Structure formats: C-alpha cells, structure tokens
Amino acid sequence: MKILIIGGSGQTGSRLQQHLDGTSFDYYAPSREVLDITDSRQMLEVFDGYAPNIVINCAGYRDAELAETEPSRCFALNRDAVAELASLCNGRGATLLQISSYMVFDGHKSDAYTEKDTVNPLGVLGGSYWQGEQQIRERCPQHIILRVGWMISERKFELLRNIIAELKNPAPFDVIGNRYGNPTLADDGARVIVAIIRQIDCGATVWGTYHYGGVKPVSESELAETILHEVAEYDEVATEQLNVLAADADDESRKFPLNCKLDSTRLLHTFGIHANDWTVGLARLIKGFYV
Numbered sequence: 548m549k550i551l552i553i554g555g556s557g558q559t560g561s562r563l564q565q566h567l568d569g570t571s572f573d574y575y576a577p578s579r580e581v582l583d584i585t586d587s588r589q590m591l592e593v594f595d596g597y598a599p600n601i602v603i604n605c606a607g608y609r610d611a612e613l614a615e616t617e618p619s620r621c622f623a624l625n626r627d628a629v630a631e632l633a634s635l636c637n638g639r640g641a642t643l644l645q646i647s648s649y650m651v652f653d654g655h656k657s658d659a660y661t662e663k664d665t666v667n668p669l670g671v672l673g674g675s676y677w678q679g680e681q682q683i684r685e686r687c688p689q690h691i692i693l694r695v696g697w698m699i700s701e702r703k704f705e706l707l708r709n710i711i712a713e714l715k716n717p718a719p720f721d722v723i724g725n726r727y728g729n730p731t732l733a734d735d736g737a738r739v740i741v742a743i744i745r746q747i748d749c750g751a752t753v754w755g756t757y758h759y760g761g762v763k764p765v766s767e768s769e770l771a772e773t774i775l776h777e778v779a780e781y782d783e784v785a786t787e788q789l790n791v792l793a794a795d796a797d798d799e800s801r802k803f804p805l806n807c808k809l810d811s812t813r814l815l816h817t818f819g820i821h822a823n824d825w826t827v828g829l830a831r832l833i834k835g836f837y838v
C-alpha cells in the first residue's frame with residue numbers, strides 16, 4: 548500500500564507521518580516545492596513517479612477572514628485543485644481521503660451535525676470546502692471525506708499557542724461563550740486517518756463522508772478555561788483575564804458557524820473508531836510546551 552500525503556508539513560500531515568512511521572505502510576510526503584496541488588504538471592509528475600494507492604489530502608486554505616478578501620485563491624486550493632486531484636485518483640485507481648471541515652454547516656442546528664444534515668456554508672471558506680467535497684463525489688467514487696473539528700496542536704501559530712500567548716498578555720482576552728465545537732488533537736486526527744487506512748488496506752469499501760471530533764464538545768470559552776487551568780500548573784495566568792462574549796446569532800454577516808459540533812457515530816459504527824477525550828491529549832500537549 549503506497550500512501551501519498553499532501554500537506555505533510557502541516558499539523559495533521561506531520562502527525563500522520565509520525566503515526567505511519569510505526570507501520571509497514573510505504574508513504575511519500577513531498578514538500579510544497581515538489582508538489583503544489585495547484586500545479587497540474589507537478590501533480591502528474593508525482594503520480595507518475597510514485598503511483599500511490601491512496602492519497603491523503605491534508606492541504607487546504609484555512610483562513611476564514613482572508614478568504615473573504617481573496618476568494619479565488621481559496622477556491623483554487625480547496626475546490627479546483629481538489630477536483631483535479633479527484634480526477635487523477637479516479638483515473639489511476641487510487642483512493643482519495645480528503646480532510647474537510649464543520650465549516651460546511653451554518654451552525655443553526657442545536658445538536659451535533661451528522662453526515663445526513665443539510666449543508667449551508669456561511670462564507671467563502673465554508674463554500675470552498677463544500678464545493679471541493681462535491682467535486683470529489685462527482686469525480687472519484689472511491690473516496691473518504693473526513694470532516695474534522697477544531698484542530699489543536701503544538702505547532703506554531705495554531706489555536707493553542709495563540710490562546711497561551713493571549714493568556715500571558717495582561718489585557719483581557721475575548722472569547723466567545725456561545726460558539727461550540729469539538730476540540731480535536733491533530734495527533735488524534737492522525738490516529739483516526741491511520742485506522743481508516745488500515746481498514747481500506749484490508750479491503751473495506753465503505754466510501755463516503757464521515758465526521759470526527761474529540762469528545763466532548765465545548766464552547767470556545769470553556770476550551771479557553773480548560774487551557775488556562777492546565778497552563779496555570781506551569782505559568783502565571785489569571786482566570787479573570789477571560790472576557791466571555793456572546794456572538795450575535797442573528798448576525799447575517801457572520802462567516803463562521805456558532806455550532807461546529809460534529810457527531811462521530813457513523814465513523815464508530817462503520818470503522819469501530821471511538822472518539823478520544825481531547826482533555827487528556829491537551830494536558831500532555833501543554834506539559835510538553837513548558838517542560
């Protein structure tokens with residue numbers, strides 16, 4: 548089984564490589580210089596040279612605010628490049644595993660979103676994820692689309708590091724109390740991807756869309772409080788720094804859903820993959836950050 552990882556330098560892609568290092572799978576994770584998926588020539592060269600059986604696309608445009616100002620760049624990566632990738636996979640008999648997002652939903656539901664729920668992206672980024680997904684469904688039946696929750700890792704500029712930096716800043720830190728999601732360790736996301744690959748390798752043909760998020764879902768302010776509690780073990784931070792705000796649920800200009808919760812039941816029933824408690828991994832991550 549030969550696995551091509553796209554976006555191998557990112558938080559999910561790098562963790563994925565660590566997980567695969569302990570297996571007998573052969574993988575190739577070219578840098579963006581070697582494989583820019585918006586470059587058709589490079590895509591063909593890599594497919595011709597490596598001939599993957601499965602392609603895991605962990606590359607993506609992710610900045611929701613910036614996407615509103617440069618939609619063409621966002622769609623070029625999250626839709627058009629994904630469409631080309633899907634056609635290539637289909638033509639070469641390879642499986643495509645694409646990482647997607649809760650951003651395809653509008654967040655108006657109160658419970659966690661299942662794969663059967665109607666999508667209605669609020670902004671450019673969510674729209675690009677959804678249109679990319681649709682291209683895959685049309686072009687490459689042999690696919691897994693894995694929508695994941697709020698990804699957390701120790702990598703630079705990511706959610707955790709930003710929150711710790713804010714907590715150390717004496718100025719009050721604004722967090723949203725009515726935005727909910729599933730914090731998901733990048734390492735845990737990589738575990739899930741490897742578990743799926745193992746079953747595909749064993750002949751499972753359960754193509755389709757799946758959700759994965761760490762248990763249990765919390766509000767953005769609860770996540771910040773949990774991080775603060777852990778950070779306080781090692782650093783000087785004060786709880787009163789958190790300034791909990793409520794986002795206006797009726798604001799039509801909002802580009803991100805307030806309910807980002809994902810229901811992972813289908814993944815459990817199909818692959819037997821249980822959702823992990825994100826607080827355990829988070830405590831380990833924060834300890835690693837300081838010690």
Ligand SMILES: NC(=O)c1ccc[n+]([C@@H]2O[C@H](COP(=O)([O-])OP(=O)(O)OC[C@H]3O[C@@H](n4cnc5c(N)ncnc54)[C@H](OP(=O)(O)O)[C@@H]3O)[C@@H](O)[C@H]2O)c1
Nearest residue numbers: 554556557558559579583584605606607646647648697698
């Ligand atoms: N982070 C989240 O909270 C979250 C939530 C839901 C879904 N997702 C989705 O999950 C996937 C993985 O997320 P992540 O947080 O691991 O991403 P990440 O850390 O931002 O990494 C993105 C990766 O994509 C690569 N990349 C960017 N443009 C590329 C291009 N044109 N060609 C090839 N590679 C390119 C980057 O390479 P360089 O290092 O060279 O820039 C990097 O390796 C993404 O599709 C993301 O949209 C993320």
